[in-house]
Structure formats: C-alpha cells, structure tokens
Amino acid sequence: MPHLHTRLAHAGCTPDPATGAVVAPLHMATTYERAADGSYPHGYLYSRMDNPTRADFEETMADLEGGAIAQAFASGMAAAQALLQSLRPGDRVLLPDDLYYGVRKLVDEVFVDWGLRVDTVDMTDLDAVEAALAADATRLVWLETPSNPLLKITDLAAVAECAHVAGAQVVVDGTWTTPVVQRPLDLGADVVLHSATKYLGGHSDLLGGVLVFAEDTPVAARVQTVQQTSGGVMDPFSAWLALRGLRTLRVRLETMMRTAHQLASWLDDHPRVTAVHYPGLPTHPGHAVAAGQMDGFGAMLSFEVAGTAAEALAVAARCTVFRRATSLGGTESLIEHRASIEPDGSTTPAGLLRCSIGLEHPTDLQEDLSRALSN
Numbered sequence: 001m002p003h004l005h006t007r008l009a010h011a012g013c014t015p016d017p018a019t020g021a022v023v024a025p026l027h028m029a030t031t032y033e034r035a036a037d038g039s040y041p042h043g044y045l046y047s048r049m050d051n052p053t054r055a056d057f058e059e060t061m062a063d064l065e066g067g068a069i070a071q072a073f074a075s076g077m078a079a080a081q082a083l084l085q086s087l088r089p090g091d092r093v094l095l096p097d098d099l100y101y102g103v104r105k106l107v108d109e110v111f112v113d114w115g116l117r118v119d120t121v122d123m124t125d126l127d128a129v130e131a132a133l134a135a136d137a138t139r140l141v142w143l144e145t146p147s148n149p150l151l152k153i154t155d156l157a158a159v160a161e162c163a164h165v166a167g168a169q170v171v172v173d174g175t176w177t178t179p180v181v182q183r184p185l186d187l188g189a190d191v192v193l194h195s196a197t198k199y200l201g202g203h204s205d206l207l208g209g210v211l212v213f214a215e216d217t218p219v220a221a222r223v224q225t226v227q228q229t230s231g232g233v234m235d236p237f238s239a240w241l242a243l244r245g246l247r248t249l250r251v252r253l254e255t256m257m258r259t260a261h262q263l264a265s266w267l268d269d270h271p272r273v274t275a276v277h278y279p280g281l282p283t284h285p286g287h288a289v290a291a292g293q294m295d296g297f298g299a300m301l302s303f304e305v306a307g308t309a310a311e312a313l314a315v316a317a318r319c320t321v322f323r324r325a326t327s328l329g330g331t332e333s334l335i336e337h338r339a340s341i342e343p344d345g346s347t348t349p350a351g352l353l354r355c356s357i358g359l360e361h362p363t364d365l366q367e368d369l370s371r372a373l374s375n
C-alpha cells in the first residue's frame with residue numbers, strides 16, 4: 001500500500017471513468033434512475049442514503065485511518081449525535097474531564113434526558129479510569145487527546161486496553177490531530193470521530209463530520225441506520241471540498257506544527273504568561289506519552305495570562321494578525337478566550353487563551369502576541 005502521504009495527495013483523485021478528469025466530479029443529484037427491472041444499476045438510490053461524492057470521502061477516510069467503514073455527517077456534532085444515538089437508554093458513557101464543550105453540552109442537555117448515564121473521569125489517570133470502569137458497566141469511553149482546551153494527553157493504547165477488558169468501546173475525537181498526527185485505530189480504539197470543519201477541510205469554509213469504525217460491527221450498522229434515516233449527512237459539496245482539503249493536509253499541518261512549537265516555547269519564557277499548554281514542551285506532563293503516540297505535537301496550543309478574564313480578553317483584542325474567532329484548523333491563525341464562550345459551569349481557567357496556529361510567517365505571529373502581551 002502506498003505511504004499515507006501519497007494516499008493523502010491522491011484523495012478524491014481517482015480518474016473519472018466517464019470523462020478521464022483527474023479530479024472526481026461533484027455529484028449533486030438527489031435521486032438516481034432505476035432500471036426497468038426496478039433495480040439501481042449503479043448502487044445509488046437517493047442522496048440521503050448514499051451519494052458518490054460523500055462515498056468517496058467516506059472511503060478515503062476509512063483508508064487513511066486504517067478502518068473498515070466510515071460515515072460522513074453534516075457536522076462533527078451530527079457525527080457525535082449519531083454515535084450516541086446508537087447506544088440504548090440506560091447505557092453508561094465515560095467522558096473525559098476536559099473535552100470540547102459541545103459534546104459535554106449535547107450529552108448533558110439532550111442525552112441525559114433521553115436516558116444515557118454519564119460519568120466524568122480524568123483520562124490521564126489510569127487508576128481513576130480503571131476505578132470508574134470497575135464501578136459500573138460502561139458502553140462507551142470517549143477520549144480526546146490532546147484535549148480541549150487544556151491539551152491534556154491520554155495514553156490511548158492503555159485506556160483502550162482497560163476499556164476493552166471492561167467490555168466498553170472506545171471513541172477518540174481525532175479532530176485536533178487528523179490521521180497525519182495520530183491514528184487511534186492503530187492504538188486500539190474502535191471509532192475515530194472528526195469534525196471535518198477543521199483541519200480536514202482546512203480552509204474554514206465547510207461544515208462536516210465523519211466517524212471511522214475499526215470494524216464493520218453492529219454498532220457501525222446502527223450508526224449508519226441513524227445517518228441514512230435521519231439525514232444528518234454531509235452534503236456533496238462539503239464532501240468534495242473535504243477531499244480537496246485532504247490533499248494538502250500534511251503540508252499544512254507540518255508547517256503549522258513547526259510554528260506552534262516555536263510559539264509555545266517562546267510563550268513559555270514570557271513573563272506575563274503563567275502557563276503554556278502544548279504537549280511538545282518537555283515540561284508538559286503528557287510529553288512522553290504524546291511523543292510515543294503522535295507524529296508531531298499538533299498545531300493547537302493554549303496559554304494562561306495572569307489576571308482576570310477581562311485582562312485575557314484584552315490581550316486577544318490587541319491581536320491584529322491572529323483573528324478573534326472560534327474554530328480551528330484553517331490557514332488563518334485564530335485566538336479565543338474559551339471561558340467566555342463555554343456554557344455555565346465551564347472549568348476553563350479565566351485567563352486561558354486558545355490558539356489555532358495557521359500558515360502565517362511565525363515572526364508575524366510572535367510579534368503579534370508580543371505586542372498584545374506587552375500593553
């Protein structure tokens with residue numbers, strides 16, 4: 001099999017048999033003609049069920065992650081919802097104590113009413129994970145590493161092993177890493193989730209999500225039923241854009257990661273910065289685990305400034321190269337005061353600013369932060 005980098009470069013580039021075009025066409029049709037005998041000769045029936053462009057993206061993602069099957073959704077959260085809906089009322093899910101707040105909100109505000117039982121554990125503490133698994137039967141362990149927004153590192157292979165011994169499945173939100181940096185299925189996870197809105201698309205211009213399953217299990221089949229019957233599917237144009245994004249994913253990430261590492265090291269020595277959260281720093285508590293399970297340390301970092309939330313917001317406000325916006329993974333660097341957009345009960349430190357590092361020259365980004373921190 002060709003190298004991952006070659007497969008990325010060729011994403012969505014199987015020559016079209018009808019025209020020879022080297023980039024696969026965008027299929028917008030919602031419905032497909034039946035043969036005289038009532039069959040669907042090309043395998044496509046109706047676009048909610050399946051669509052050639054979406055199928056291309058799904059097959060590409062399954063291949064890149066080393067999975068058996070993938071399903072693409074209208075957003076990362078639609079993917080999360082479909083996976084949670086494949087569980088049964090009464091099932092128990094273990095969530096990490098630091099994770100994308102949207103997942104926490106979805107679980108707390110929708111799935112708890114629906115009957116899901118939820119507990120939270122520090123996934124970086126294996127004893128705590130084992131104790132939580134021993135306390136009650138668990139169906140699903142949800143992991144995010146590096147986590148959002150504190151960049152905590154979970155030992156994927158170790159937690160997957162504990163979860164499997166306890167009879168639980170493991171899903172890893174791979175949005176921040178992508179298969180270029182970390183491949184959770186190789187480390188024992190059962191499912192990988194991505195918000196394709198971020199690095200996979202890579203240009204802040206599409207909304208999408210995808211689940212990749214290690215095996216074509218009954219859980220994967222149930223998720224597919226949710227996907228195809230409820231219709232939270234990735235639209236063809238987003239799938240086409242996501243395939244285009246994949247072709248440059250590696251080079252974008254390599255540059256972004258280099259800059260992120262450089263900025264994290266510089267911030268670490270800055271007198272106004274009280275903490276830097278970046279697993280590439282040797283002082284990060286998860287550095288050794290991250291070095292063992294990641295290829296590079298990602299392009300997301302967060303740092304804390306001394307003082308109040310208002311002072312941290314003022315630092316972000318003084319940036320002119322970094323854009324003040326939520327989301328991540330685009331070519332433009334973003335800075336965000338997380339505590340002020342997370343819901344009540346957020347445990348994010350008041351002085352924390354999260355950065356998605358883009359493709360600008362590192363000197364411009366460093367000077368921007370330097371100016372913003374010096375006022």
Ligand SMILES: Cc1ncc(COP(=O)(O)O)c(C=O)c1O
Pocket residue numbers: 075076077078100102148173175176194195196197207208209327
């Ligand atoms: C780690 C992570 N997972 C999932 C999501 C949800 O993705 P979407 O916005 O595509 O629904 C996000 C969005 O910010 C995210 O950062």
